[in-house]
Amino acid sequence: MCGIVGYIGQKDAVGIILNCLKKLEYRGYDSAGIATVCEDKIEVRRGMGKIAELEFRITEKPLTGTIGLGHTRWATHGIPSDRNAHPHVVGDLAVVHNGIIENYLTLKQDLESEGCVFTSDTDTEVIPHLIHKCILKGLKLEEAVIRALSYIKGSYALIVLRGQEPQKLIVARQESPLIIGVGEGEYFIASDIPALLSYTRKVMFLDDGDIAVVKSHGVDIRKLNGTLVTRQIQEVHWSPTLAEKAGYKHFMQKEIFEQPRAIIDTFRTRIRAGREISFEPLNLTRKGPPSINKIFIVACGTSWHAALVGKFMIEELCRIPVEVDLSSEFRYRNPILDERCLLILISQSGETADTLAALKEGKSKGTKTLAICNVVGSSLARNVDDVLYTYAGPEIGVASTKTFTTQLVALYLLAIHLGRMLNRIDMDYVERMIKDLVRLPHLVEEVLDREEEIKSLAKTYVHYDNFLYLGRGINYPIALEGALKLKEISYIHAEGYPAGEMKHGPIALIDEGMPVVVLAPKGNTFQKIMSNIEEVLARRGKIVVLTQKGNKELIYKANSVIYIPESNPLLIPILLTVPLQLLSYHIATLRGTDVDQPRNLAKSVTVE
Numbered sequence: 001m002c003g004i005v006g007y008i009g010q011k012d013a014v015g016i017i018l019n020c021l022k023k024l025e026y027r028g029y030d031s032a033g034i035a036t037v038c039e040d041k042i043e044v045r046r047g048m049g050k051i052a053e054l055e056f057r058i059t060e061k062p063l064t065g066t067i068g069l070g071h072t073r074w075a076t077h078g079i080p081s082d083r084n085a086h087p088h089v090v091g092d093l094a095v096v097h098n099g100i101i102e103n104y105l106t107l108k109q110d111l112e113s114e115g116c117v118f119t120s121d122t123d124t125e126v127i128p129h130l131i132h133k134c135i136l137k138g139l140k141l142e143e144a145v146i147r148a149l150s151y152i153k154g155s156y157a158l159i160v161l162r163g164q165e166p167q168k169l170i171v172a173r174q175e176s177p178l179i180i181g182v183g184e185g186e187y188f189i190a191s192d193i194p195a196l197l198s199y200t201r202k203v204m205f206l207d208d209g210d211i212a213v214v215k216s217h218g219v220d221i222r223k224l225n226g227t228l229v230t231r232q233i234q235e236v237h238w239s240p241t242l243a244e245k246a247g248y249k250h251f252m253q254k255e256i257f258e259q260p261r262a263i264i265d266t267f268r269t270r271i272r273a274g275r276e277i278s279f280e281p282l283n284l285t286r287k288g289p290p291s292i293n294k295i296f297i298v299a300c301g302t303s304w305h306a307a308l309v310g311k312f313m314i315e316e317l318c319r320i321p322v323e324v325d326l327s328s329e330f331r332y333r334n335p336i337l338d339e340r341c342l343l344i345l346i347s348q349s350g351e352t353a354d355t356l357a358a359l360k361e362g363k364s365k366g367t368k369t370l371a372i373c374n375v376v377g378s379s380l381a382r383n384v385d386d387v388l389y390t391y392a393g394p395e396i397g398v399a400s401t402k403t404f405t406t407q408l409v410a411l412y413l414l415a416i417h418l419g420r421m422l423n424r425i426d427m428d429y430v431e432r433m434i435k436d437l438v439r440l441p442h443l444v445e446e447v448l449d450r451e452e453e454i455k456s457l458a459k460t461y462v463h464y465d466n467f468l469y470l471g472r473g474i475n476y477p478i479a480l481e482g483a484l485k486l487k488e489i490s491y492i493h494a495e496g497y498p499a500g501e502m503k504h505g506p507i508a509l510i511d512e513g514m515p516v517v518v519l520a521p522k523g524n525t526f527q528k529i530m531s532n533i534e535e536v537l538a539r540r541g542k543i544v545v546l547t548q549k550g551n552k553e554l555i556y557k558a559n560s561v562i563y564i565p566e567s568n569p570l571l572i573p574i575l576l577t578v579p580l581q582l583l584s585y586h587i588a589t590l591r592g593t594d595v596d597q598p599r600n601l602a603k604s605v606t607v608e
Helices: 013-023 051-060 104-113 126-136 141-150 251-257 259-270 301-318 327-333 353-364 379-383 402-421 427-448 451-461 473-490 499-504 526-537 572-591
Strands: 003-008 031-038 041-048 067-073 088-090 093-101 154-162 169-174 179-182 187-190 202-205 210-215 218-223 294-299 322-326 341-347 368-373 386-389 466-471 493-498 515-519 542-548 560-564
Touching: 003 013, 003 093, 003 154, 003 169, 003 210, 013 031, 013 051, 013 067, 013 187, 031 051, 031 093, 041 051, 041 093, 067 093, 067 154, 088 126, 093 126, 104 126, 126 141, 126 154, 141 154, 141 169, 141 210, 169 187, 187 210, 251 259, 251 572, 259 402, 259 427, 294 301, 294 327, 294 353, 301 322, 301 341, 301 402, 301 473, 322 327, 327 353, 341 353, 353 368, 353 379, 368 379, 368 402, 379 386, 386 402, 402 427, 402 572, 427 572, 451 542, 451 560, 451 572, 466 473, 466 499, 473 493, 473 515, 473 572, 493 499, 499 526, 515 526, 515 572, 526 542, 542 572, 560 572
Parallel strands: 294 322, 294 341, 341 368, 368 386, 466 493, 466 515, 515 542, 542 560
Antiparallel strands: 003 067, 003 187, 031 041, 031 067, 088 093, 093 154, 154 169, 169 210, 179 187, 179 202, 210 218
């Protein structure tokens, strides 16, 4: 999950690398470092802390150079410390790495027995030692990297810099994302697109097993077996301003308020004449109704909550059974898959390691695969049969907001499209569903207009240390998501539960010190939710209710009420999500936590 950056060209590498690292800090911020070449010697500045601390160290002891690499770390092997910060240097080699070397202990023991001295606790340090060992045997730098990688088991995206060869960088990728940005007489290397947007929108996505020699005048890409390959240059259409705060206090706040725009961008090219869903590039339905008798949806974290909502949508509109799995558990239960199944994989980044592993499981059994993803050209998008992009733009805040709601929009569109293809719903119904979706951005804006009201509510509940979130049916996953947002960014213990399960355990926790957030939209389970509210009241719990405007029954039951607009039941989850995002955000800011970079978390989980 670490962020890595490289630059080669004619400009000041230090400033460029630092700026790129800041854009990648959401991938990890335990420590950071940078290396350049000055007079054929490697110069390194690194240490524990965020990029600002690294900048301070460079101010105290400046660096120069037109080639270099940088790293911002999310700790796996070895605690956050100066000695475990990247780059790692052996001889005149500097290496930065994202991933996990699974056999590093065996390699380290072998290297130590040959006299190598390790200065960190990381798995990464075996890489420069192996490369250096190969160079001492007379191999050229790129040959040495290939030979070293042949010993390694695990995942990696890495950049190698050598002091005696300051005219090139060696980069390689295996199960960890890595892209090369193309400029005029210069190249940029990074783990993720936002790092490069200030410099170029032309990028090449490396595939697993690629190794590239990057020089200022060109790039040579080969497979580890030496086969020359070509990676197409693609144009990224994200605006650099989307990766800036634009006057907001935090990226998370900005991204919450970007949701009306992101929702529009996600649906506008998929609606024809206001009454028809079009997925022209979708192979799944291009030749007529798909032959599917079961759907599996796999995802992690917030995307898993979207998958749970998607189950309700697809089963309701398509009448096809849907199973939802956590990506990390899916392949280990030997799922029953065949060519009549559809495997839907949801990932904001398209680089989530467990979700990519689930994709391999599905493909190995001949299953049709479809991704819902936010990043064009990501590993997931390149390897599925079909992809639906959520045009949310870059999301810098670690806690997912706009990518979650756009995932729900994509699932809604997919459910309508499949339902129509399978003749489960008629055109009049489709038209009504589309009209509701077109109104949705305006309804989300109505909720956002209540920010000050929700901020005032946050002041009431900021000092509580435990929360319970309850929902039923399609809104139960939103209770999970609301609880996750609160715990992620405020470090308050919060649990989401199906409301009907409250009596089977969580009720034991309810007292005057326990706020209970109840999702109570009008519908066929409303009276059941009302019974849950009575049960909380009987135990003196603090009740915060979310319901539609005009629902007066709850005014006298709840301590606090947040009203949302009316919409159809399949879109209500989105309208419930937005105030929960704002509530979590304002509680976290009042508690003084680092909202955009919460402790121990990283945006994209690229290791298992």
